[in-house]
Amino acid sequence: MTTPDTAATVQEKLNEYWTLRAPEYDAYQQEPNRLEENNRAWSEAFAAALPEAPADVLDLGTGSGYVACLLAAMGHRVTATDLSAGMLEQAAKHAADMVTPPAFAEGDAVAPDFAEHSFDAITNRFLMWTLREPDVALANWRRLLRPGGRLVVVDGTWYPDGMDGDRTADFQRLYDAPVRESLTLATARTIDEVADRIAAAGFSDVEVTPLEAILELDKKYGVAPNHEVVLLHRITGRA
Template identity: 35%
Template sequence: MTIQENQIKQTIARIWDVSSETYDSHEGHGIQSEAEREAWKNVFKNLLPPGRLKVLDVGCGTCEIGLLFAEMGHHVTGLDLSEKMLAKAREKASRRGFDSVFKKGDAEAPPFEARSFDIVVNRHLLWTLPHPDTAVLNWKKVLRKGGRLIVVDGVWNDGSLETKTRRLVSDFCTLLAERRNPRKGHYSREIDSELPNRHGVPSEKMLEYFRAAGFKNVRDLDLKDIMELQKKEMPFRKRIAYNYTYHLVYGEKN
């Protein structure tokens, strides 16, 4: 890692440290209803082999997704660059009686032995990475033979006039209703310039990463139904802009 890359990752970690206090309260990040919780678990159950599995939630944040696997009886390890996100994750796991383990580290290069996990999962991470292709290769390394990689991401900004208009209206309404700048905490232009998928990751690009890394049985699932459940819990000012392409890509290690 170059000095510049290290500085960028430290800056990103500080941004997520600040976001940790409110992250789970944001629709689309924290799970806001039992219906959404069960929907996520049903999606994941259909992708998992039988038995108690070792799961790595890479770029876990507050481990909202990883702890769903703990609820299903699996052992979860969470990895993140942000100490404050990890503190939230530990608190949540402890409160719910899970034996989950949390470690600070780089999502692009997980500091674990090869073939350590049955499942590697992440949500809303791939778009934040400077080297997503390298990350997918390294996630494969820590998977056992037959292990599964599950990545949830979306296209957050397709550049269309409709999307720009929806965001402007939503941001203005949020500014009026909540008396806060909804864009505070967004990445700077300097950081954005280092991210090849800064507007989100189309499913075609995700499939490309998986296939280039040599995963087999690669599948792409539309998460439109989960988005609809999330929107039910949102105020109108948030629903205006919540119009993304949202998907899960899954693959198995040979």
């Protein structure tokens, strides 16, 4: 069982890793050669699953704010949180250029500090695999959604054969054994393992959709350093 002290230590290591990665990560997200196609494909992927704008949307583990900014540009009222100071610094730069930017703030995706029934939708991308206590998180997310509210998450099966591959020194140092033991979805062999957790948390109408358009872009332009081309999936559910 994860203790509060263990959870805090795990999260501190995750925060450090993603702050170190933030500039490189954001640069890849904003790669000019594919940015226009990326924006279109990701906007379509989320628009197909979200309520009509304007809706109150919470983007958790927002990172450098890529999805949050897209959703705000689509007309949604977006609140976006992360615990990585470096990622939030990158996100703030993008928000500064927007007329109606997301509201970025420091916040824990496992236990978001908002009132019950505050949002019409909760989104995240590439969070589930590196999320400590996913069952606790999902229960909290369900409470934050209004009746009929939608959960929209995107992820892939990144480490189906374990996390000991040839990764960067920072990854091996900070994603150490205690961290890996806490990330119960990091080594999921199929995306159904994520969908099953969402259904078990009480979400209804859980659906898994492969994002073929994103896969084609990754094949065309390549993926981030130290990553492999992986078919991503959108998983949706209703509160």
